[in-house]
Amino acid sequence: MRDIQRWLVSAGTLSERLIADLEGYEEVKQRAYGANPWFVPEFIDTALQSILDEFLNPEKLQSWLSNYPERSGYPKNIGLIMAGNLPLVGFHDLLCVLAAGHRAIIKLSDKDPYLLPWITHHWAEILPELKDDIQYTERLEGYDAVIATGSNNSARYFEYYFASCPHILRRNRNGVAVLTGHEQVEELKGLASDIMLFFGLGCRNVSKIYLPAGYDLEKLREALSDWSQLAYHTRYGHNLEYDAAIYIINQVPHLHLGSLILTEQADIASRIGCVHYGYYSSHDELLQMLEQDRDAIQCVVSGVPMEGWEFVPFGQSQRPRLAQYADGVDTMRFLTQL
16 A cells, blocks of 8 residues: 555655756657647746646646545556646646545557656655656556557547456546626636637637627737737648638638637537537526537536536636546546445
8 A cells, every 4th residue: 555645745746856856857748749739838938837746746746546445355467558638647647546546557648748758757766666656658568457549439449448457438528618707807718718728729728619699809809918928830720721721612601719719519529729618598498408418518608607517717727626526527536345
């Protein structure tokens, strides 16, 4: 069994070590950006800061772990297939595996091959037993259970390959937002962050907005102005220009806000550089619309709690807390019951 108190202390020490390793961090950040142009340095900074604030805080970790029974039995080998859409997006899964006293066998995404090993190298120097508990591999073998994150297409393969072992398989989901028309400027700026951070590539990024009938979309223009520089990013800018051209050619009504295109669509998932919107005429209709697409929604961002959904305030969609699990599946519960 892992010494939890020692492990908690090591998490706090790790946070301090990562902050102190300025030279190593700058080097690994540039390598990550070179391997994946979507990982601009400021977004890597944001991802790491969220981990330091939410996932490596000993007090928050202790409070989180107090909700789970201490696991009995021998540690299991947990295969982790990491996504690569955001910097360090798989860190929470690794954290859960280690917190539950298991060993992690990690298949990194080729889109994010450098950042996590930099962190775990430091952690293993602080807590030497982690050298045996964290293994990186190109081919997943010798696992007792699997947590795999990918697209809807890859999930079908995961279901076949991992059918015989306990597993959590994650598919495409997106964040949505609900506006009432009474939001303050700062709340709309928070929404802009929920949309634009990481170029909108995360499963918690807002890809659709539910609006009250008659809402003036121009209210969003000023809120998005802080993100205008993203239009000059080569890949994002090309996507933005392509989407605009397609909408014009196909005569699809849309509003171009400089760094983002808004178009009225029923789908939850949207193209890079675009956000869909739809209107509701009553609160009951809104709840019905959300429920209808529950399997496609990762989180609901709003200014007030929505019945049946975990409350995520504006500006917080990409700062999940320890107990905010992807797809609503309690990863720690799964791991402690193995």
